[in-house]
Amino acid sequence: MELAVRDVNSSGGIAGRPLELLVRDTAADPSRASAAVDELAALGVAALAGEYHSVVARAVAARADALEVPFLCSSAVLDDLTSAPTDWVARLAPPQSRGWRLYADYLLGEGHTRIAVTTQPSVYWLTGTRILQEHFAAHGGTVIILDASDPLVLCDALASSHVTALLLLVGHPEPAVPIVKAIRGDQRLANLVLGAPAGQPEFADWAALLGESGSAIAFLRYLPEHLTPLGSRVLDRLPEASSFVAYEGYDTIAVLAEVLRTHGPDRTRIAAAWPTVAVDGTRGKIHFTRVPGINVWQWPTPPIQIADRDPASLNHFRTLHTS
Structure with missing residues (x-):
């Protein structure tokens, strides 16, 4: 995410202003996550981004929905990210099902x-x-x-x-x-x-x-067989041990930056923009739609692989199956 923010700002930022990333550690604790949402909302952030832990992401999504703060969930996969349909939350990762x-x-x-x-x-x-x-x-x-x-x-x-x-x-x-x-x-x-x-x-x-x-x-x-041209450029700048979560993080910022450029920092306008998103990410073209059984705006086609560590070379991953 920090790399993506640097890229946004090196290309002029958002309408000439730098994009700022405020980081809070939820520590895999739903109550701590809810408190972080309250704090960040009070600070006036345009949107929330991130969260890897599915149970914690559900707490973030619920609080973001209640406070009407847009939340782009990077990595969490629980189908029921929110208990009811909402326009305030979108997700990059595929549903667990x-x-x-x-x-x-x-x-x-x-x-x-x-x-x-x-x-x-x-x-x-x-x-x-x-x-x-x-x-x-x-x-x-x-x-x-x-x-x-x-x-x-x-x-x-x-x-x-x-x-x-x-x-x-x-x-x-x-x-x-x-x-x-x-x-x-x-x-x-x-x-x-x-x-x-x-x-x-x-x-x-x-x-x-x-x-x-x-x-x-x-x-x-959640990686494709081949990264996009953007993904290949990002790959060259990431630490060697980076996982697919790094690409989810970069894509999250890429999406939010494009929404901010097009619709400005108003929270209501950001939330209304989810169905209009069309962003070239590191792993494919990103857009959001309503998927049956899913209450948030969902990227319907994130890539999925089944992989393992190669016994002959533990730092090498073998792709066993691709969706």
């Missing part, structure tokens, strides 16, 4: 019809589990749920479950890292396929904490 169904199709296509998930209490993990269960059931498959609290107990349960794959619907690094270490070290589970649809293996410290054990664990990421 789209990405996780694609992930389920990938597993089914690989022959995995009986899988397990290990999960923690959270609306995000609960929603993901339900999406997987419903999609597998519709295709004659089965998803069983196993507790994530004790990696050794989990290994015993997996050894007797007759599943061919386990999905890690848990936080990182705890308990994801201890679970992966326990499974990779258990000879009974040598043929078990691991997956992490939420994207934990893309984190920069995943390989450092797990080494080779962290490879060959498929995850979702």
Whole structure:
């Protein structure tokens, strides 16, 4: 986002004025996020941008809607970002139902019809589990749920479950890292396929904490097969370990800058502009529309990949499937 702001300002800013980015850390805490929205709204920001954590993004979206502050959500995927339709919120990331169904199709296509998930209490993990269960059931498959609290107990349960794959619907690094270490070290589970649809293996410290054990664990990421010309230029200026979230952040600023240039800083005019957006982003042409079942303005075609870390080169990602 900071890189995108610098690019906007180096090209003249917004109507000759510099674009300013005010940053607040929500710390994955919904109440802290709501307080940040209140503070930023009182400071007179034209719009809100960002948030990676889906549960926190829902709190930001609810407060932004209540205060009538435009919010462009960069990364969070929960389908129900708001409880009712709103014109104040738009989103770049795909809804969870789209990405996780694609992930389920990938597993089914690989022959995995009986899988397990290990999960923690959270609306995000609960929603993901339900999406997987419903999609597998519709295709004659089965998803069983196993507790994530004790990696050794989990290994015993997996050894007797007759599943061919386990999905890690848990936080990182705890308990994801201890679970992966326990499974990779258990000879009974040598043929078990691991997956992490939420994207934990893309984190920069995943390989450092797990080494080779962290490879060959498929995850979702929101990149195209080829970046746009803008995306290629941004790639050359990002740190090597940057994930797809960096491109979501850059695209967020690119969209808001174009809206501000065209419609000015008035919040009502910004919110009214979502359906008119047409911006060349780092990953494709960005526009927003109403998607059935989604209460916010949604980019309907963000790219989705299923990837993993290459066992032969842990810093290299293999693309396994593309939407």
